[in-house]
Amino acid sequence: MFSTSNLFSPIKLPSQMETHLWYSLPNEIKTESLLSQYVDLLSPLEKDHIFSISSHELQKSALIARALVRTTISRYQIGSQVSPRSLEFKKNAHGKPEVIWQNSDDWHPPPPRLHFNLSHTSSLIACGVTVDSPIGVDVEEKQRTMKNNILSFAKRYFSCEEVELLSAISDPEVQRQEFIKLWTLKEAYVKALGRGFSGAPFNTFTIRFSSMNPDSEDSGIMIVPLENPSDLTTNWQFAQLELGGSHYAAICRESNGGASMKVIVRKTIPLVEEQIISEIN
């Protein structure tokens, strides 16, 4: 029976320079008793949603995603009342989930603004966490194939400059990989903005790669808005990683005075274990 106290000591919040990325692999989480502990963490609305999913695999995956978000955020122990079950969430105007911090007006000094973003594939679920910066995370399977022709898809949804970049890649496999990575970058950006794909159509901005300078601290990725510059802001930075050897991940968060993003990656089985995989600078 899971008690309300954490099994682990509290995790230090990400500094202004850091982004934390937590991920779980549903295939590794099998025991029914653990899955029912996850169910116990959920709100009534979340339970309704989970139980409405007919496929067992997808239901499990959705359950783990909710458990990952709740347990991860409460690991930082902001305030004494935070248990995974007690967290409440709301959605912004575009549907992006955010934590509702209870009684935060009473706090002196004000509590750190912890931000999170979840990305969900059937085989890996990732949750990125920052302090004081909106964040967007997107993951995709490296081996993922497209049902539509890649260049047709890019012509329909991406910007002209991005179509040119993809068209110039002659090896179809490399083209497919670069397409998937570009998708994750664009998706991470619009999720960080809090607007999503429908609020910031992908052909309204270009992700541009400046020439890689090994001495530069910059990852070399910049946003070029093609319209709506007030909505499509550019003070963002990106990180691209591979997780578990099987997935591409992109993280987008606000720029930090030119310093490149420091990412601490942890692989976790919620309530059971966690393991620092790497610290990426």
Add this chain to the structure above:
Amino acid sequence: MAAVPVTCVRLTTSMHTNQIIGKPSTLKLVSFGRATSGLSRLSRFQISCAAKPETVTKVCEIVKTQLALSADSVVEPDSKFSALGADSLDTVEIVMTLEEEFGISVEEENSQNITTVQEAADLIEKLVEKKNATA
């Protein structure tokens, strides 16, 4: 002269309904309401109905293909794409396939309104009708 009984039948039609009365098994109510000049007014009357079954079926097929679901897997009109295993890229791929299949264009702003099979089918029919009206 012998008297032959004649049964006189008077067929009356109501002034207020149009009804064609045939054999009970083929009783058909053509229209209700005040007598009008015909059905033409009714056929132009905009009723928002759910999409045609053929459209819903076609959307289900496309969703199953995109998400690599088996042919006998259960995809219902109210099934949410995300609950069927679609991630963000799958949803956009589905929309693109629907655009090509039905010859329509779905503005990105509307893609957030396509979360289920039924919503996709309803939007498709709205867009197809708009396209045909302006053709």
